[in-house]
Amino acid sequence: MEFQAIAQSLVEAGSFLAGQGWAPATSGNYSARLADGTVAITTSGRDKGRLTPADIMVVDTVGEPLTPGQRASAETLLHTSLYRTYPELGAVLHTHSIDGVSLSRWLLGRGQDTLVLTNYELLKAFPGITTHDRDVAIPIVANSQDMVALSETVLARLRPLATPVGYLIAGHGLYSWGATVPQARMATEALEVLVSCALQALLLDRTP
Numbered sequence: 001m002e003f004q005a006i007a008q009s010l011v012e013a014g015s016f017l018a019g020q021g022w023a024p025a026t027s028g029n030y031s032a033r034l035a036d037g038t039v040a041i042t043t044s045g046r047d048k049g050r051l052t053p054a055d056i057m058v059v060d061t062v063g064e065p066l067t068p069g070q071r072a073s074a075e076t077l078l079h080t081s082l083y084r085t086y087p088e089l090g091a092v093l094h095t096h097s098i099d100g101v102s103l104s105r106w107l108l109g110r111g112q113d114t115l116v117l118t119n120y121e122l123l124k125a126f127p128g129i130t131t132h133d134r135d136v137a138i139p140i141v142a143n144s145q146d147m148v149a150l151s152e153t154v155l156a157r158l159r160p161l162a163t164p165v166g167y168l169i170a171g172h173g174l175y176s177w178g179a180t181v182p183q184a185r186m187a188t189e190a191l192e193v194l195v196s197c198a199l200q201a202l203l204l205d206r207t208p
């Protein structure tokens with residue numbers, strides 16, 4: 001029962017995120033922690049706007065498949081490493097939006113490895129933030145196909161942050177999370193919109 005409900009919530013998150021254009025060409029992956037500590041996660045290569053519960057598999061805490069015959073996403077380790085580090089996390093969502101991919105790539109290419117979001121009302125969408133007047137740091141890390149190294153880099157960047165809400169992989173996409181799938185979905189939507197606002201601000205600044 002628990003798995004079915006979680007799987008259904010991940011299906012609905014996928015429908016929403018893909019509907020926003022944030023999961024092109026089957027990209028992205030979505031997960032949620034189950035009560036026994038294992039993790040329900042989308043299988044590799046599925047259209048994220050047309051998921052069914054059959055497209056959700058179970059992996060252990062180090063990302064090894066527990067569902068026979070299913071292939072886990074290459075990025076599964078980026079999910080399970082977050083669950084191992086942050087006990088309060090219940091869901092992790094990963095998107096590949098045009099703005100997130102473009103802005104992260106542009107910033108890191110110019111040596112800027114953090115996107116600081118400040119003075120946005122939508123910051124209040126994140127747990128524990130009650131005012132627009134806050135700096136929220138979003139680390140930007142270089143892309144890699146080495147998931148062990150990438151997950152270690154990500155955790156090293158997140159650990160110093162008091163309220164980590166997400167991170168960007170340059171030229172790749174966004175990871176965000178929450179205590180539940182709906183909360184992770186809200187955080188992801190807020191971050192994607194704020195990333196777009198940051199990109200718009202940069203473009204406006206460069207307009208003569």
Ligand SMILES: [Zn+2]
Nearest residue numbers: 028075094173
């Ligand atoms: Zn990805």
